Amino acid sequence: MKVAQPLLADHTDMRVVAVDDSGSAEDRKRIVQLSPDHPGFRDVAYRARRNRIAEIALAYRPGEPIPEAPYTTEEHEVWRAVWEALEPAHEQHACAEYRACVRQLSLAPDRIPQLSEINQKVEALSGFRLEPVAGLVEPRVFLESLASGTFLCTQYIRHHSTPLYTPEPDVVHEIVGHAVTLASPRFAELNRLFGRAVKRTSSLDELNRLSRIYWFTIEFGVLREDGSVKAYGTGLVSSAGELQAMHNAELLPLDLEAASRHEYDPTHFQPTLFCAESFDAMYDSLREFLIAW
Ligand SMILES: [Fe+2]
Secondary structure, eight states, X not given: OOOOSOOOOOTTSXXXXXXXXXXXXXXXXXXXXXXXXXXXXXXXXXXXXXXHHHXXXXXXXXXXXXXXXXXXXXXXXXXXXXXXXXXXHHHHXXXXXXXXXXXXXXXXXXXXXXXXXXXXXXXXHHSOEEEEOSSOOOHHHHHHHHTTTEEEEOOOOOOTTOTTOOSSOOHHIIIIIIIHHHTSHHHHHHHHHHHHXXXXXXXXXXXXXXXXXXXXXXXXXXXXXXXXXXXXXXXXXXXXXXXXXXXXXXXXXXXXXXXXXXXXXXXXXXXXXXXXXXXXXXXXXXXXXXXXX
């Protein structure tokens, strides 16, 4: 099982995947620029599909129905392989609130769901909706959109040669991580509060502090439950490798001031995590902190 590679760059880390005007006319037709060490770099068909999916996002206008992404049989197989690794890992390592959301959404184990079908279920539960973006967007744009209950969501899937590894957030991370947690009204509320806090923030330094808190809670948060450490962070619950590795991390008590000043490296398993005493303790302290921001 290939799980020990460095993982996700994520939403709070600005890496715009799309749009590069340099190069030849042929290059400009390729909206999505992959780096030479991306697993799909040499796969012409994969790059064409990534472009098609990016076009869907670029043409999308909020409120319209989201067009279906063209996934191949091989790509549905990637989703199946990911679920096969994650289902037992969730039982063992994910917190109860997350596992309850997974049951409510009852995602298909053998095919990638389309964003429109996820929206039907999540909107009914918490009012949140996913909207497609071509790649990562700037942290401020991503975080502010949460205020209105919109999650800017990538739609492509990782390359089939590395089903358990992706160098960038893909539809697996977005759905298994974010969309599942956003089905919980309490997680949805915390995401909205992040968005509102960012909207009240003008200085870059303060924005970076909020981004780090988002990283150490929504993306990589852990908590104590029934005597063990469980994951609620989306970067953890969307990766079997991260769920294993989190037990090797140094755990600090959840302190949002400290988290706001703690530097992190998104390209490695996280060596330090902030651990809440319970789900309620995490929810209460984060909620109060964001309201008071
Ligand atoms: Fe994320």
